[in-house]
Amino acid sequence: MELKKRKKDIAGFVSIGIVRITFSFLVLILLLLLGKIFIEGIGVISLEFLIDEPRNNMTEGGIGPAIFGTVAVTLLMVLFAVPLGVFSAIYLNEYAKDTFFTRIIRTSINNLAGVPSIVFGLFGLGFFILFIGKNLDEVFQTGLLFGQPALLWASTTLAVLVLPIVIVSTLEALNSVPKSHRDASYGLGATKWQTIKNVVLPQARPGILTGTILAISRGAGETAPILFLGAAFFLPNLPVADLCIGDYCIPMINPTEQFMYLAYHIFIMATQSANPTKTLPIQYGSTLVLIVLTFLLNITAIIFRYRFRKLLGRL
Amino acid sequence: MKETKIVVKDLNLFYGDKQALKKITMDIPDKRVTAFIGPSGCGKSTFLRVINRMNDLIDHVKIDGEVYIDGVNIYDRSLDIVNLRKNVGMVFQKSNLFPKTVYENIVYGPRINGIKDKKVLDEIVERTLNQAAIWEEVKDRLNDNALSLSGGQQQRLCIARALAVEPEIILMDEPASALDPISTAKIEELIHDLKKQYTIVIVTHNMQQAARVSDQTAFFYLGELIEFDRTTTIFTNPSKKQTEDYVTGRFG
Amino acid sequence: MEDKEFFQKAVNSKYAKKIGKHTRLKESLIKIFFAVNGTMALIFIILIFVFLFKEGFKALDHIGLLDFLYLDRPDASGNIERVFQWYPTSEEPRYSLIPLLIGTFLTAFPATIISTLLGVGAGIYLSEVANPKFKEFLKPMIELFAGIPTVVLGFIMLVVGASFFNDILHPANRLNAFVASIGLSFVIIPIIASLTEDALHSIPNDLRMASYGLGATKWQTISKVILPAAFSGVSASILLGFGRAIGETMIVLMCAGNAANLTSNIFLSVRTMTATIAAEMGEVSQGSDHYYSLFFIGIVLFTITFFLNLIAEIIINKMRKKNTF
Ligand SMILES: Nc1ncnc2c1ncn2[C@@H]1O[C@H](COP(=O)(O)OP(=O)(O)OP(=O)(O)O)[C@@H](O)[C@H]1O
Ligand SMILES: [Mg+2]
Numbered sequence: 001m002e003l004k005k006r007k008k009d010i011a012g013f014v015s016i017g018i019v020r021i022t023f024s025f026l027v028l029i030l031l032l033l034l035g036k037i038f039i040e041g042i043g044v045i046s047l048e049f050l051i052d053e054p055r056n057n058m059t060e061g062g063i064g065p066a067i068f069g070t071v072a073v074t075l076l077m078v079l080f081a082v083p084l085g086v087f088s089a090i091y092l093n094e095y096a097k098d099t100f101f102t103r104i105i106r107t108s109i110n111n112l113a114g115v116p117s118i119v120f121g122l123f124g125l126g127f128f129i130l131f132i133g134k135n136l137d138e139v140f141q142t143g144l145l146f147g148q149p150a151l152l153w154a155s156t157t158l159a160v161l162v163l164p165i166v167i168v169s170t171l172e173a174l175n176s177v178p179k180s181h182r183d184a185s186y187g188l189g190a191t192k193w194q195t196i197k198n199v200v201l202p203q204a205r206p207g208i209l210t211g212t213i214l215a216i217s218r219g220a221g222e223t224a225p226i227l228f229l230g231a232a233f234f235l236p237n238l239p240v241a242d243l244c245i246g247d248y249c250i251p252m253i254n255p256t257e258q259f260m261y262l263a264y265h266i267f268i269m270a271t272q273s274a275n276p277t278k279t280l281p282i283q284y285g286s287t288l289v290l291i292v293l294t295f296l297l298n299i300t301a302i303i304f305r306y307r308f309r310k311l312l313g314r315l
Numbered sequence: 316m317k318e319t320k321i322v323v324k325d326l327n328l329f330y331g332d333k334q335a336l337k338k339i340t341m342d343i344p345d346k347r348v349t350a351f352i353g354p355s356g357c358g359k360s361t362f363l364r365v366i367n368r369m370n371d372l373i374d375h376v377k378i379d380g381e382v383y384i385d386g387v388n389i390y391d392r393s394l395d396i397v398n399l400r401k402n403v404g405m406v407f408q409k410s411n412l413f414p415k416t417v418y419e420n421i422v423y424g425p426r427i428n429g430i431k432d433k434k435v436l437d438e439i440v441e442r443t444l445n446q447a448a449i450w451e452e453v454k455d456r457l458n459d460n461a462l463s464l465s466g467g468q469q470q471r472l473c474i475a476r477a478l479a480v481e482p483e484i485i486l487m488d489e490p491a492s493a494l495d496p497i498s499t500a501k502i503e504e505l506i507h508d509l510k511k512q513y514t515i516v517i518v519t520h521n522m523q524q525a526a527r528v529s530d531q532t533a534f535f536y537l538g539e540l541i542e543f544d545r546t547t548t549i550f551t552n553p554s555k556k557q558t559e560d561y562v563t564g565r566f567g
Numbered sequence: 568m569e570d571k572e573f574f575q576k577a578v579n580s581k582y583a584k585k586i587g588k589h590t591r592l593k594e595s596l597i598k599i600f601f602a603v604n605g606t607m608a609l610i611f612i613i614l615i616f617v618f619l620f621k622e623g624f625k626a627l628d629h630i631g632l633l634d635f636l637y638l639d640r641p642d643a644s645g646n647i648e649r650v651f652q653w654y655p656t657s658e659e660p661r662y663s664l665i666p667l668l669i670g671t672f673l674t675a676f677p678a679t680i681i682s683t684l685l686g687v688g689a690g691i692y693l694s695e696v697a698n699p700k701f702k703e704f705l706k707p708m709i710e711l712f713a714g715i716p717t718v719v720l721g722f723i724m725l726v727v728g729a730s731f732f733n734d735i736l737h738p739a740n741r742l743n744a745f746v747a748s749i750g751l752s753f754v755i756i757p758i759i760a761s762l763t764e765d766a767l768h769s770i771p772n773d774l775r776m777a778s779y780g781l782g783a784t785k786w787q788t789i790s791k792v793i794l795p796a797a798f799s800g801v802s803a804s805i806l807l808g809f810g811r812a813i814g815e816t817m818i819v820l821m822c823a824g825n826a827a828n829l830t831s832n833i834f835l836s837v838r839t840m841t842a843t844i845a846a847e848m849g850e851v852s853q854g855s856d857h858y859y860s861l862f863f864i865g866i867v868l869f870t871i872t873f874f875l876n877l878i879a880e881i882i883i884n885k886m887r888k889k890n891t892f
Contacts, residue, residue: 012786019696022688026756030712033723033753087604095598096605097374105605107880108612114807114876115869116814118841119619122865125848126618160611167608180411184473186372188424188480189401191590193597198427199413221716224816224841228848263718270722271821280726287719298714302707311414319573386577395586402581483581 034291041288044281050289057274058234063286068238069151069259070293073226074219076155076255077162082212084159085166092167093174094196113164121225124157125149129229145256149230151239152255157225162215169214173207173308174200206308210301217297221290223263230257231264233272262290320345320484320514321366326380328361328370335361337538339380343531348506348515350529350546352522354561357535359518363486366516367403368396384484401428404477408489410469412461412476417453420461420472424480439479447475448505467498474505485509487517491524503528522562526550534558616869623866626859635664635863653827653843655857662860664867666827670837673744674819675812677833678751682812683805686756690763690801695789706764713757721821724750729822738834742824745833750818755808762807766800766886767793803882810875814868816841840864 052062096102133146133153146152177200185195223231239257242249269283270276276283321343328336335358343349351359364370365382368389382389389399401424412420421443422436430436440457444450449471453464461472470490477485487506491499506515506528519525525532525546532549534542534557542549542558553559577583638661642648652661693702693709729746732738738745770793778788794801824836825846844861851858 009784009786012784015786015790016696019688019692022685023692023697026685026689026760027708036727037719037723084604084608087601088608091601091605095601105609108609110880111873111876112612112615114810114814114872115615116816116841116872118814118816118844119615119865119869121848122622122844122862123615123618126622126862127614130853131618160615163608163611178411180407180409181413183369183372183405183407184411184413184476185423186369187367187400187405187407188427188476189397189399190424190427191397191594193594194427198423203414217714221714221718223716223718224820224845227845263716266722267718267817267821270725283722283726287722290716291719294714294716295711298711299707302710306707322573383573383577384582385580386574387580387582389582393585394582395584395590397586397590398584399582 037284037288037291040281041284041286044285045288049285054234058269059273059275059279060282063262063265063282063289065235065238066260066262066265066286067289069231070220070262072239072253073151073155073158073259073261074216076152076253077158077219078212078216080156080159081162081166081215085163085211085215086170086208088163089167089170089174090196093171094192094200109164109167113168116224117161117222118224118227120157120161121228123160124153124225124229128153128156149228149258150256151230151253151259154226154229154231154259154261155255157229158219158222161222161225162219165215165218166211169211170204170208173204173211176207177203206304206311210305210308213297213301213304217294217301220297221263221294223261223267226261226264230259231261232258233268235260262286262293266290318345319343320384321516322381322383323365324381324383326362326365326378326382328358328365329377330373331375335538336365339540341533341540341543343514343516345514346510346512347530348510348517348528349531349533350525351516351518351533351535352520352525352561353535353541355520358538359535360488362535363405363488363516363518366484366486367400367405369400369405371396401480402482402484404480404482404485406470406473406477406485406487406490409493410466410473412469412472414460414462416458417461417464417472418457420476421479424476428480443475443478444472446478446509447471448501448508449475465498467494467501470494470498470502471505474502474509478509482513484514484516487515489518489520492520499524522550522564534561536561619862619865619869622859623862623864626856626863628859629856630662630860630863634662635860637663637665651829653838655847655860660856662856664840664864666829667838667840667843667864668867669829669831670744670819670823670827671813671839671841673831673833673837674747674751674823674839675809676748677745678748678755678812679805679809681748681752682755682759682808685752686759686804686808687763687801689756689760690767690804691789691794693760693764694767695785695793706761709757709761709764713754713761715753717754717815717817718821720750720753721818724818724822736834739832740824740826740834740836742822742836743834744823744837747819747823747837747839748833750822751812751815754815754818755812758811759804759808762804763797763801766797766804769800769886770796799882799886803879803886806875806879806882810872810879813875814841814872816845820845840868844868 049062050067051064053064055061092102092105129147129149133148136142136146137144181199181203182195185199190198235258239254239259240251241254243252266283266286269279269286273279319342323339323341326336326339327334339362351362353359361370365378370376370378378390384403387394413423418440421440425436425439430439441450444453449468452468453472456464461469464472474485474490491502494502503524506517509515517529529546531543532546533540534549536557542553542555544553549558550562553562637649637651639647639649640659650661651663651665653663653666654661689709693705697705724746725742728749729741732746732749733741774792774796775788778792783791819839820842823839823842825838825842826836827838828835830837844864847857848861851861
């Protein structure tokens with residue numbers, strides 16, 4: 001009986017074997033890929049590499065300005081996307097009744113996540129730069145200031161791109177707060193806003209944070225949409241300007257300037273470098289930095305979410 | 316006869332098209348325990364939520380009829396619902412403490428009502444935990460997560476939390492149904508103590524519990540109030556056949 | 568009940584408190600604030616649509632719809648020749664999207680096939696084969712995999728992958744549709760794998776138990792019961808993966824060679840719609856026909872991916888309804 005059964009299942013044994021091999025193959029490829037980047041890239045990594053400017057027609061030096069630009073753009077992006085996304089999600093989950101209209105919003109948000117990122121670039125150009133920017137220039141008589149590719153418009157465009165990530169994870173987080181906790185709060189005489197502020201949001205915070213981190217990681221890794229929104233090959237100066245109140249000045253990100261971007265830097269160095277073979281170590285180094293950055297962000301998000309789910313599971 | 320606290324007149328409630336309460340009329344006396352009994356789905360919880368307007372939070376609920384507390388029509392459009400809920404405390408079937416400390420749970424209500432003084436809050440915590448007969452058990456654990464307490468302690472903490480906003484009426488929806496016999500006994504004892512100060516309405520599936528803790532008992536069936544009388548009468552000499560069948564366990 | 572005393576109590580009852588104007592105003596203002604944000608999010612979505620189509624349709628002012636398919640022109644001997652070329656910067660500009668569409672499908676399609684084989688396999692492994700503890704660890708790995716920036720994948724394919732395939736396959740062009748499609752697979756495999764895993768995982772355990780109860784082996788259960796039940800979910804994941812492959816820019820820009828060849832040979836350089844926008848938008852002069860035609864490509868891209876996503880979402884929603892009794 002035992003033997004017979006085994007014999008019959010050779011097909012199954014083979015099939016499951018294939019499934020296992022498939023997965024192992026993928027893991028192997030992934031490890032090779034990451035290993036290659038690590039081995040080739042680790043050599044150039046040093047503090048100088050992370051802070052220095054590119055030198056000698058970009059064949060030497062570091063990636064400091066590209067890192068700065070990435071941080072600046074994603075920072076502004078978060079400033080736009082997170083409040084808008086979180087507030088929208090609060091509206092959808094806490095205030096709006098389930099109507100045809102809200103279902104349309106939800107469907108559109110899901111679909112927005114599938115729009116090719118290059119299309120967001122077109123949108124940024126058509127809407128932010130040529131419509132909003134040009135009109136700002138006209139209204140404030142600033143000459144050509146806002147109506148051209150700049151850090152600000154790269155951030156706003158990326159903000160729209162990551163909006164679905166923020167909204168969807170916030171919705172999930174709000175949804176996971178048990179109804180019984182809201183009932184308890186209302187039962188104690190809290191208003192809707194008090195309930196949201198004191199009961200719902202504190203419990204949803206880790207989930208919202210997870211979404212924010214995922215959004216940053218996505219934004220920092222995007223290249224296509226910013227290609228024509230102000231990402232620059234090389235800039236002698238950081239996009240910084242002094243903001244002065246009276247005599248007191250502090251350096252601030254200048255959102256009207258162009259910027260260097262780590263992901264864009266990799267693309268440019270790999271395809272348009274003056275000497276691609278000589279700069280190969282720099283390319284690997286930059287890639288390693290970008291990968292480590294996105295991995296750290298994603299791992300943080302994963303750990304956050306894991307803790308968050310575990311916490312909820314206990315309630 | 317005690318004074319009347321709550322008056323309900325011709326109350327109908329619909330969930331969408333489905334009528335869940337039919338022409339309910341009853342007077343609930345002050346500083347007594349009133350029990351609601353009846354088979355599952357007959358509308359006990361729904362009726363309980365009418366009294367503090369928790370049903371307003373559910374979409375598609377339609378209510379007509381009148382409900383008065385102390386002579387005030389609580390379905391008056393200009394009435395402050397939040398103030399109403401503050402003065403009608405509610406304890407739910409399953410403990411729904413917030414994932415915060417014991418202390419923070421108790422002071423949640425007072426805080427949203429604007430009490431900030433730490434001394435006052437401390438006093439409220441001690442008083443209500445004493446009232447809920449749980450002070451001795453948790454006084455050293457005020458800063459522990461409330462969810463680390465046992466089920467019975469959590470439920471008494473829920474009662475203490477409800478008391479902290481100084482309501483006059485306390486609604487309890489099967490407060491002991493998820494508890495072991497000892498914890499249940501403690502809750503019943505507590506209800507007995509509380510009725511000196513509060514008007515208590517309790518939903519229960521447990522007939523003995525209703526008989527033990529309540530002064531009046533209302534029997535609901537399919538959204539209708541079948542019979543409402545002294546508890547002893549309901550259990551020993553009911554006037555309706557349906558009530559008798561139910562309390563003697565012949566259906567439901 | 569009619570007793571007067573009861574109603575007289577209302578005069579100084581604490582229940583009689585009227586709703587405060589202040590509270591009501593505050594609560595409604597807060598609600599409006601959130602509603603405005605929600606509406607703004609929706610407006611952005613609509614604006615994407617509006618500005619894309621507004622700019623893209625301007626292309627039709629000077630370029631006919633047919634010109635986006637082909638151009639008829641006389642050749643040297645005076646015969647009319649029909650050309651399918653994308654060459655907008657020429658003296659005699661040609662705007663045929665055919666080579667770009669071919670380039671797009673020649674990269675996206677093989678990528679989807681490769682990713683379906685490997686991704687569905689990986690999904691089955693995760694959901695049905697891997698031990699649950701190990702799975703806890705593997706699922707986040709898939710997510711990390713999915714989070715690798717595409718420029719990194721493009722870079723690796725460019726500096727390592729292209730040479731590797733060049734050495735073993737000797738393709739006509741070093742950078743070609745095949746290399747790009749391998750690169751695209753890296754993006755799509757994790758998508759298909761994790762959505763397949765979701766679909767399989769959402770099949771109620773009863774079904775598995777019933778199958779085992781009837782004496783079926785593990786593989787019989789997977790192939791005859793689980794996979795058919797999850798069929799719609801798995802197909803949705805493939806559609807989403809395909810949409811993603813069509814919309815991906817950096818990998819094809821770096822690895823597909825970017826020559827707008829009209830070919831079915833996967834080992835030749837091709838140029839996709841996304842790469843065309845990416846490569847040309849930076850240099851084109853604003854307001855020119857070329858500029859608007861790039862937006863027009865955007866419309867085509869948007870429309871294709873929109874419908875793929877919509878179909879996938881409809882399938883997924885149907886599946887959800889079916890699985891929740
Ligand atoms: N939110 C709701 N939406 C629609 N129908 C509801 C809702 N809540 C309750 N009902 C329906 O109203 C009827 C009364 O429900 P209710 O919860 O008041 O019964 P109950 O007597 O408390 O039952 P149980 O003893 O099981 O708690 C039931 O038929 C129930 O299905
Ligand atoms: Mg109930």
